[in-house]
Amino acid sequence: MITLTIDGQEVSVPEGTTVLQAAEKLHMKIPTLCYLSLEQIHYKNQVASCRVCVVEVEGRRNLAPACATPVVPGMKVITNSKRVLSARRKNLELIISNHPFTCLTCLKSTECELQTMAWEYDVQVKYPNGERMRHKKDHSSAALFRDPDKCIMCRRCETMCNEVQTVGALTAFGRGFATIVAPAEKNEIVDSPCVYCGQCVSVCPTGALIGHSYVNQTWSALFDKTKKVVVQVAPAVRVALGEEFGYPAGEIVTGKMAAGLRRLGFDAVFDTTFGADLTIIEEGTEIIERVTKNENLPILTSCCPGWINFIRYYYPSLEWMPSTTKSPQQMTGAIIKSYYAEKMGWDPKDIVVVSVMPCIAKKYEASLPNQEVNGIRDVDYSITTRELAKMLKEGSIDLRYIPEEDFDSPLGESTGAGIIFGSAGGVLEAALRTVYEKVTGETLENVDFVALRGIDGAHEATIDLGEKQIRVAAVSGLGNARQILDKVVSGEEKYDVIEIMACPGGCINGGGQPYAKERDKVLKARMEAIYQIDKTDTLRKSHENPEIIALYDTFLGEPGGHKAHDLLHVKNFDESVMGEWEHD
Ligand code: SF4
Ligand code: SF4
Ligand code: SF4
Structure with missing residues (x-):
């Protein structure tokens, strides 16, 4: 010491x-x-x-x-000391003198660390007459927006993208005043290997990196009387949204969130957790088939679009490995525009599905040409937790003062298994709860696979499925994913099932979640809240969800059957998508 x-x-x-x-x-x-x-x-x-x-x-x-x-x-x-405070103020003035004075309209306004610090240090900058950065704004992707003029060269994004995620989409170019953090050759982000995990957005102190906002499109849809606008909300949103309204991290605001969405004017308010349960039925069916036949192993989960982008770009030869099931976002959208539309007598073309996600990559996923059924998009707009908070505030809705309400039926019922999709290890744990019972025919008494839980890196376990034992791993963060995949490819390690989530810690740490000052504490609180919901849920296994059972009985038929395949599965390596990911 x-x-x-x-x-x-x-x-x-x-x-x-x-x-x-x-x-x-x-x-x-x-x-x-x-x-x-x-x-x-x-x-x-x-x-x-x-x-x-x-x-x-x-x-x-x-x-x-x-x-x-x-x-x-x-x-x-x-x-x-006087010397210290004066030097800090001077350094801030130098940074700000080369910054666009657009705070009033900046999407990061009120949450920008530079803005807050300028206020705290009473920085006085006269509008500079000298040379200033003038770079092209990058609107090229459906998920991420770059405004290099707002970059203060802190390099947090670079460390996150290159070291933590091992993607290498952003790096510093040039010398001195002309230095810029950008994709290689100062290309647009769409021409880089960016997988849209949004982790750079989470750590950028200014508005230089921001998720592409679909708030205006969502308002326009809500005001259009010819449209039925249906919203779905991901599990991780309910344990983070409260932070935007002064609740402590990890406050569970599920009922208030559903009530707030209804007040915004959505025609139906559904839970993506229902889609997570549905994912388990379809993915579980694939797992059982591949594990029992001992073929095409390991099977990799496919519900995280950031991770799927990563494998498309860096491991295209492993095309056969991931499950073909769509993500819960896309499944819920597809079911809203088929099953629910049929029930309500609505024309799917008149339905606008908005998803509220903790995620930036889901914006990209929703825009992909292969994420549609018969020419109808599964999801029209994906907004983040932060964007929903903004809409609620715009709509004069303060979560603290509204009573709780339930989700609508029939896509509002969910289980604890669906909820834990929000935290790293949760998808695999949820799958195991179903796979165990289907394979062994026995009731799983202890449903908590605690060895697979955690925000840090990789977790693995060996699971007894009666006559068969399987080796499973749950990995979050793309640097960790790369390590495990390299071991699988080289034959150094063998697994049967692997869950991979792009964001370290999973969706609770998604790029669309509220910005967190004390990130370690906040992530821990969000994770605990996710498991708290699961623990207190009366249903904790996806195959016990009565609305999922009814969906198969009355509409889909067999899990993994024809109709389920048409609506709920996707070719992740389809030509229409792979064009963007081809590289020399
Ligand atoms: S979104 Fe993810 S992959 Fe893309 S630049 Fe940011 S950190 Fe890198
Ligand atoms: S995190 Fe933001 S401000 Fe920092 S280098 Fe990256 S783009 Fe620039
Ligand atoms: S871990 Fe979750 S939030 Fe992060 S990219 Fe994947 S789906 Fe999105």
């Missing part, structure tokens, strides 16, 4: 700790725009580029960046 003082207060920390981390131990928050640490996923951005965290260290002539200065015994640090 090393003992030092910060602003006269003594603190002891392990060797290797930085001044910034030591200050956190004293509950002192040294400002920074570039540093970011997510302990649970072992991620750290420590490039010391913003120079806002500078501090004085006794005996040193120059100010030191707290994020990159390791503690030494007897060190005396001052964080709030």
Whole structure:
């Protein structure tokens, strides 16, 4: 342990700790725009580029960046001297003098870390007459919007994309003032290997990287009296939406959310968790077939479009590995426009399906040419948790003051198994609850596969299916996915079933979730809330969902049958999609 003082207060920390981390131990928050640490996923951005965290260290002539200065015994640090505050203000002024003054219309306004810090440090910048960045805005993708003029070169996105996700879509180009973080050759994002996981959006401190918003299109649909507008909400949204209304992280706002959506004017409010249960029936059928025949193993889950994009780009030869089931978002959309439309006597062409997702990649998925049935799109617009909060606020709806309501029927009933899709390991756990009972014919008494749960990296287990044992793994974060796939390809490891989610920790940490200041704590709280809902649900196995049973009995026929295939399965490596992913 090393003992030092910060602003006269003594603190002891392990060797290797930085001044910034030591200050956190004293509950002192040294400002920074570039540093970011997510302990649970072992991620750290420590490039010391913003120079806002500078501090004085006794005996040193120059100010030191707290994020990159390791503690030494007897060190005396001052964080709030006149010299420090003036240097921080000057550095902020320099950053802001090269920033577009568009805060009023910026999609990140009120949540921008640069904006908040400028206010906290009372930064006064006269409109600069000097040279400023002027780069083309990048509207090229259906999921991600880039405004390079708002980039402050903190490099968080680069670390996230290259080191955590191992995608390598963003990197710094140029020298000095002309430096820009962009896809290779300053191409548009659509021409890069970006898989739209949205993790860069979650960590970008400014509005330089933002999810493509479909709020205006959703309002237009709601105001169009010729349309029936149906909404579906993903499991992870209900444990995060409350944060936008002042609730603590992990507050479960399911009923209030359903009520708020109804007040916005949606004709029906459905739960994507129903689609998650449906995914388990279809995917479970595939798992049982491949596992019992001992063929085409391992089978990989297919409900995360960020992950599916990753395998399309980096492992196209493994085309046969993922399940062919659509994601819960797309399944729910397809069932709304077929089964529900038929029940209601509505023409599917007049239905607009809006999905509320924790995810940026789902925007891309909804736009894909292969995600439609008979020329009718499964999902028309996908908005994020953040975008829903914005719509509710625009519509004068404060979740804190509205009574809870239920989802509509028949796509509103769900089980705990569907809910846990929201957290890493949940899809596999949900599948195992069904697969176990179908294969063994026995009741699964303990449904909690706790070994597969967790925000960090990879989890694996061996599951006894009566006469057969299977080896399974749940992996989140694309860097972890790459590691496990490389081992599978080389033959170093053998698995029967693997769940992969692009976002570290799964959808609770999706790129469309509310921005979190204390990310480690927030993710933990959201995850606990997901398992709390599951634990208290009266139904915890997807195949026990009565509305799913009725759907097969009255409409779909057999799981994995003809009709189910037409509506609920997709060729993920279809030519219409693969064009975009081909590379030299
Ligand atoms: S969305 Fe994901 S893959 Fe695309 S640039 Fe951001 S971090 Fe990289
Ligand atoms: S795009 Fe955002 S996260 Fe990336 S370097 Fe620029 S400001 Fe930082
Ligand atoms: S893990 Fe969830 S939020 Fe992240 S890309 Fe996949 S589906 Fe979207």
